[in-house]
Amino acid sequence: MKVKRGEESLFFTRPSNPKHRLYEALRAIFVDQVGTKDAAKRFDYAPETLYVQASRFRAGQLGPFFLESRPGPKTRPKRDPVRETVLELRKRNYSIYDISLVLKEKRHGLSPRSVWEILREAGFARLPRRLDEERPLRPKPEPAPRADRRDLDLSPGQVVETQAAGLFLFLPDLVRLDIERCVLAAGYPGTMAIPALQYVLSLLELKLLGKERYSHVMDSCDDLGLGLFAGLNAIPKTTALTTYSYRIVRAKNLQFLEALIQAGRRIGAITGESINLDFHSIPHFGEESVLEKHYVPRRSHAEKSVLVCLGQDSETRAFCYSNAHIFKAGTAEEVMHFVKFWKKATGENPKEVVFDSRFTTIEHLNKLNQMGIYFITLRRKSPRVVRELMRLPPASWERCTLDVPHRKYKTPRFYESRIQLKGYKGHLRQIAAMDLGRDLPTLLMTNHMHTTARTILTRYAKRMLIENAIADGVHFFHIDALCSSLSLEVDFSVVLTVLAKMLYRLMARRIEGFQDATAKQIYRRFVNTGGEIRIEKKEITVRLKRRAHNPYLIKAGFAETQVRVPWLNGYTLRFEFK
Numbered sequence: 262m263k264v265k266r267g268e269e270s271l272f273f274t275r276p277s278n279p280k281h282r283l284y285e286a287l288r289a290i291f292v293d294q295v296g297t298k299d300a301a302k303r304f305d306y307a308p309e310t311l312y313v314q315a316s317r318f319r320a321g322q323l324g325p326f327f328l329e330s331r332p333g334p335k336t337r338p339k340r341d342p343v344r345e346t347v348l349e350l351r352k353r354n355y356s357i358y359d360i361s362l363v364l365k366e367k368r369h370g371l372s373p374r375s376v377w378e379i380l381r382e383a384g385f386a387r388l389p390r391r392l393d394e395e396r397p398l399r400p401k402p403e404p405a406p407r408a409d410r411r412d413l414d415l416s417p418g419q420v421v422e423t424q425a426a427g428l429f430l431f432l433p434d435l436v437r438l439d440i441e442r443c444v445l446a447a448g449y450p451g452t453m454a455i456p457a458l459q460y461v462l463s464l465l466e467l468k469l470l471g472k473e474r475y476s477h478v479m480d481s482c483d484d485l486g487l488g489l490f491a492g493l494n495a496i497p498k499t500t501a502l503t504t505y506s507y508r509i510v511r512a513k514n515l516q517f518l519e520a521l522i523q524a525g526r527r528i529g530a531i532t533g534e535s536i537n538l539d540f541h542s543i544p545h546f547g548e549e550s551v552l553e554k555h556y557v558p559r560r561s562h563a564e565k566s567v568l569v570c571l572g573q574d575s576e577t578r579a580f581c582y583s584n585a586h587i588f589k590a591g592t593a594e595e596v597m598h599f600v601k602f603w604k605k606a607t608g609e610n611p612k613e614v615v616f617d618s619r620f621t622t623i624e625h626l627n628k629l630n631q632m633g634i635y636f637i638t639l640r641r642k643s644p645r646v647v648r649e650l651m652r653l654p655p656a657s658w659e660r661c662t663l664d665v666p667h668r669k670y671k672t673p674r675f676y677e678s679r680i681q682l683k684g685y686k687g688h689l690r691q692i693a694a695m696d697l698g699r700d701l702p703t704l705l706m707t708n709h710m711h712t713t714a715r716t717i718l719t720r721y722a723k724r725m726l727i728e729n730a731i732a733d734g735v736h737f738f739h740i741d742a743l744c745s746s747l748s749l750e751v752d753f754s755v756v757l758t759v760l761a762k763m764l765y766r767l768m769a770r771r772i773e774g775f776q777d778a779t780a781k782q783i784y785r786r787f788v789n790t791g792g793e794i795r796i797e798k799k800e801i802t803v804r805l806k807r808r809a810h811n812p813y814l815i816k817a818g819f820a821e822t823q824v825r826v827p828w829l830n831g832y833t834l835r836f837e838f839k
Contacts, residue, residue: 276304282305282384285304286303291318342369344379346363346369347360347364348383354391357374361376362399406494407454408455408463409494410455410456411453411454413488414494415796415829415832417797418797420793421795423484423794424481424486425481425486426794427790428487429803429836430768430814430819431768432826433824433834436825436826436827440458441827443520443521443524449461450505458828459493460497463487463497464502466491469764469765471737471780472739475502476503478499478502479498481496483495486794489794489829492829506753511584514753518581518583518602518606518756519602521759521763523606523607526607530763532576533603534575534612535574535613535615536581536582536603536611537572537726537727538620539570539571540570540587540619541568541571541731542555542567542568543566544565544743545564545565552567553565553566553588554566567585568585569587570583570584571759573727575720580762582759583756584598592621594625595620596625599614600614600632612634613636613637615636615637615721615724618638622684626689626708627685630686630708635707635708636707636708637705639703639705639721641704642701657676658674658695660672661714673697674694675693675694675714676702677690679691692707705717734762736781737779738780768783771817773817787813790805791806796832800832801829801834802836802837803835803836804838804839805836819836
């Protein structure tokens with residue numbers, strides 16, 4: 262290594278080699294009796310680092326300073342030739358990513374990680390946050406319009422091209438649900454620029470479009486159609502949507518769900534005759550979280566997750582309840598929380614609830630019975646009960662046909678009996694069923710004493726609908742794409758899923774031949790389409806592109822639909838099809 266004339270002293274006072282720099286720092290401490298803090302300041306170390314290195318020196322844990330102690334190659338062919346370039350660029354406030362790009366342009370491929378290793382060895386700290394004018398001049402994304410309700414322009418003569426024209430097919434049902442009143446009843450927060458209704462609609466449309474993350478809104482933030490759907494000049498960006506969720510508490514979500522249930526029953530989106538209840542664990546993959554561990558069926562073990570309770574109307578298959586603010590100690594109480602919620606929303610107790618064996622306890626089944634609420638659930642199979650059933654003569658079993666379309670096992674054998682369980686006042690009706698695809702009998706418990714066994718078996722077989730709905734929620738609405746490790750924020754996200762699922766069920770029931778279609782199928786065939794939006798005097802016309810399935814929409818009556826949308830200044834919405 263050559264040293265220029267006049268710079269000999271810098272070789273010792275400002276060494277560039279990391280081992281040499283450590284040598285001079287320790288020499289200053291032990292030979293020149295310089296204080297550790299002063300030595301750290303002179304040689305660009307953190308005082309704590311020198312304390313540790315001095316301790317390691319005393320313990321004989323430091324190798325020779327000027328000799329490479331590691332076996333193998335003594336040079337790094339990719340790093341060494343560009344080392345000085347990397348250090349020079351860092352002195353000009355270039356980040357590791359900027360430096361990596363510059364090196365690639367000079368045909369020196371070096372990853373950001375390798376750049377950071379060079380800088381760390383040279384003693385450079387992390388780069389502080391820079392102002393825009395301090396960053397290198399490179400192509401940057403063009404800023405999208407700022408979302409502001411006050412900037413909404415509905416002046417006549419405008420034509421807006423949008424890739425989300427199919428999204429407007431949900432507006433008639435949102436108006437029928439009186440979503441404005443639901444948001445007002447919840448008392449959700451808002452601002453002058455983005456009122457509460459616009460926040461909710463903006464987050465809702467991401468659910469309706471099957472977006473996995475709030476950040477994915479940036480893919481479409483220049484689409485003015487998305488903003489118009491929510492009554493804004495542009496859709497809010499990632500930061501606004503993410504931080505909004507942290508301002509929501511469980512009480513407001515309950516008030517929103519109550520208003521939504523009332524509106525859903527009014528328009529037939531929910532009947533309330535029978536409700537399926539089930540738990541779903543949303544796994545969390547971060548290590549630093551305070552979440553409890555719950556059993557995750559897809560992984561067959563317990564892991565950190567957010568436990569969600571979902572309620573589904575058995576007749577319409579729409580979600581009607583959700584709660585993501587559940588702790589393990591309170592899982593058995595969740596059925597009573599649902600009953601309280603339903604009583605407040607509808608003025609009466611639910612008529613019937615159906616759930617699996619691990620949903621609640623015998624004591625709570627007794628409470629449901631005393632409240633006059635019918636229930637159907639599974640009984641856990643003990644070896645003694647199974648032995649007694651298997652010893653029964655074949656003549657004791659009866660056969661019936663289940664009224665469940667597309668079911669493989671539709672003709673089970675069943676055996677009825679009355680049982681008594683500790684903690685339950687009175688008798689329960691037990692129905693054991695065979696030939697359901699399992700070797701052991703399935704045991705149902707219910708307080709339905711006069712309903713036929715065939716009806717009860719058929720009803721419990723339909724409980725699988727909530728598991729299919731949860732699977733639909735995982736695959737399309739991305740319930741498992743956990744938005745936060747805070748259950749309160751997850752709760753608001755799941756509430757929006759309840760609303761989105763209800764809208765998809767309303768659309769599916771309206772389109773002939775697609776009554777049983779999943780949200781993903783409805784989205785692919787009808788919602789995922791572009792078009793243009795024409796704004797005339799007091800009228801907004803959405804003209805959808807030509808699609809093979811447009812005749813279904815025309816037959817469903819969308820071509821004749823005309824509805825006033827309150828958050829679009831009362832303009833009348835109508836549809837046209839090419």
